[in-house]
Amino acid sequence: MATALGLVHRDLKPANVFLVKSGEKKLLAKIGDYGLAKAFDLAGMSGLSMAGDVAGTPAVMPRQQVIQYRDAKPEVDVWAAAAMLYYMLTLHYARDFSKDKDRWQTVLQQDAVPIRKRDKTIPAALAAVIDAALVDRPALRFKSAKALRRVLAQSMKTRS
Numbered sequence: 001m002a003t004a005l006g007l008v009h010r011d012l013k014p015a016n017v018f019l020v021k022s023g024e025k026k027l028l029a030k031i032g033d034y035g036l037a038k039a040f041d042l043a044g045m046s047g048l049s050m051a052g053d054v055a056g057t058p059a060v061m062p063r064q065q066v067i068q069y070r071d072a073k074p075e076v077d078v079w080a081a082a083a084m085l086y087y088m089l090t091l092h093y094a095r096d097f098s099k100d101k102d103r104w105q106t107v108l109q110q111d112a113v114p115i116r117k118r119d120k121t122i123p124a125a126l127a128a129v130i131d132a133a134l135v136d137r138p139a140l141r142f143k144s145a146k147a148l149r150r151v152l153a154q155s156m157k158t159r160s
Contacts, residue, residue, distance in 0.1 A: 008072050010036040010065065011056045012080035014087060058103040059093040060084060062136035066107050075140040078148050082133035083112075090118040094134050111137065125158035 009016075011033060022028035036055055056065065062079040065072050086094045094112035097103055112134035116127045129151050133142050142148040 007037055008074050009034065009077050009080075010069070010072055012077050012084065013057045013060045014084055017084070058107045059095070059097065060087070061107055062140060063108050064136060064140060066104055073143075074145075075143045078142045078145050079134065079136060079140055081145060082130055082142070082148065086112070086115055086118075086130055086134065089122055089130075090115060092118050111135070123155070123158070125155040126152070129155045 009031065012031065016031060016033045018030050018032050019027045020030055055069065058066075060080045060083040062076055065076040065079075083094045086092075092113075094115075095106055095110045096113060097106050112131070114127070115122055115130050116124070122130075129148075132151075133148055135141050142151075
């Protein structure tokens with residue numbers, strides 16, 4: 001098991017998470033497709049992402065990533081991880097995307113739909129953490145996956 005420091009994936013989505021066997025009965029989730037990944041400490045210096053460029057999957061992207069794609073920090077991946085959890089629990093993306101509105105505009109203008117509006121059976125404590133993790137205005141709440149993991153674990157101990 002390796003730890004990558006200083007890397008921002010910028011395209012975390014369900015299709016980029018792969019389940020692999022680890023042992024006889026265990027599955028391990030692995031992240032793939034690092035085509036948009038970048039060392040965030042070098043953001044803006046590589047020449048690979050020009051100002052105004054944006055790439056990725058709007059359905060699992062916070063507005064900060066659209067506004068400052070070139071300078072995206074790891075917290076955009078934390079937001080995307082929360083958006084994937086939302087999707088896994090509800091089979092809906094966190095924002096409502098419509099065919100008659102530009103997807104990038106939706107990211108910039110709409111907030112995430114509270115998860116219990118999608119599924120009332122989700123425990124309130126877990127829903128509160130997911131909803132907080134998906135706030136992206138004015139700033140992203142969770143700056144690290146470790147911080148999100150800690151709060152998620154605490155919420156799972158709370159019965160609601």
